[in-house]
Amino acid sequence: MSDPSASRPSGIVLLAAPHRPLFFAGLSSLLLASAWWGLHIFARYVGWPALALALQPAPIWAHSYLMLFAVLPTMFFGFLFTVFPRWMNGPLVTRSEYATTAVLLALGTVLWLAGTFAGPPLLLLGCLATGAGLLLGTLTLFRVLLAAPQIVSHAVVVLVALCVQLVALAGFAFGVAGSNDFALHFAVRTSLWGGLLPVFFAVCHRMIPFFSQGAVKDYVPWRPTWILVAVVALCYSRLLLGTTGMLSLLPWADAALVLLTLTCAVRWTSLRARGNPLLWTLYAGFAWLPVAALLQLARDGAFVLTGEWALGRAPVHALGMGFFGGMLVAMVTRVTMGHSGRPLLMDRVTLACFIALQLGAASRVLSEIVQAPAVVQSFLLAGVGLWVAAVATWVQRVGAIYLAPRVDGKPG
Secondary structure (H helix, E strand, C coil): CCCCHHCCCHHHCCCCHHHHHHHHHHHHHHHHHHHHHHHHHHHHHHCCCCCCCCCCCCCCHHHHHHHHHHHHHHHHHHHHHHHHHHHCCCCCCHHHHHHHHHHHHHHHHHHHHHHHCHHHHHHHHHHHHHHHHHHHHHHHHHHHHHHHHCHHHHHHHHHHHHHHHHHHHHHHHHHHHHHHHHHHHHHHHHHHHHHHHHHHHHHHHHHHHHHHHHHHHCCCCCCCCCHCCCCHHHHHHHHHHHCCCCHHHHHCCCCCCCHHHHHHHHHHCCCHHHHHHHHHHHHHHHHHHHHHHHHHHHHHHHHHCCCCCCCHHHHHHHHHHHHHHHHHHHHHHHHHHHHHCCCCCCHHHHHHHHHHHHHHHHHHHCCCCCCCCHHHHHHHHHHHHHHHHHHHHHHHHHHHHHCCCCCCCCCC
């Protein structure tokens, strides 16, 4: 007999579990944002003015908004709406909550992209829609936490970081409204160090040892609370030091971040995971975090010693493309496979996407380090090309899964 669930329309299937509409919306936003930015970069370097329009605001701010405020928070909620109740034995997120959050965040992406060509009114509407989705998602997680019989440290870190992300988004909207580059710069730094990085690290701290324990025999999980608190505190300390102008102290915070995140990378990695791409890609993605911290240490140290900023945006791209991007592919692929009733395996195509994304991140970082203009352009175009190709292939690979019922016939 055929499975009756297989005949359900895709619209209903898409709402069958919290991760489905949010991952689908997040991946769609990621693909649109990556294609838009790739076309802009390509046009700027090959001289196609039809694609390199005078965007509003400056392209770097438009790109930052899409990745930091539209794409990554949408993916966050797809994961957090699933695991938050499990972490604390709390109530489930309702369909109306996760569906509305997905719609608002997706609308924010569409309005923002339209606004980069049409002007500030649509940009601000995009900020409003994204902010409403972010606020609803955060309030939903607060509801789960307040009704849960127990509270875990990871949940507290995540909720504090999401509140900071809301503040950063408000600052970004203020910068857009007033064409204030200082406000835009401050909002981006606040989002990176106070919003996104604490969420990513908290999830890694909880889930990488957990996934490793389930896949590697005799693996001993290591996730002391003190290192979670220390890394998050350093993120906020670094943000505070930069905001108050105490730049001479930044290298000390950077050095501590290098030491602590490198310790995590070493303690969490198991060499016995070599034959399990779904696991070792988590290790490889996380390894970018100490690399990014080391590059930031070199950049901040150079400024303290010479008064000149070195390495350009290399630390930011190591963090954003390497760490955030790598962890996104590794973690979302795992959740998607497990929650669709499929075997916990990463196929060759998805693995190739992950490797291409890592090479793209390395190329983009190198484009900020080398000096020869022709070499800079080559690395930049290669990095963007690899990223767009990897994202497009990966999104097509996993996106269709959210529109189909679970293969094992179970609900969700």
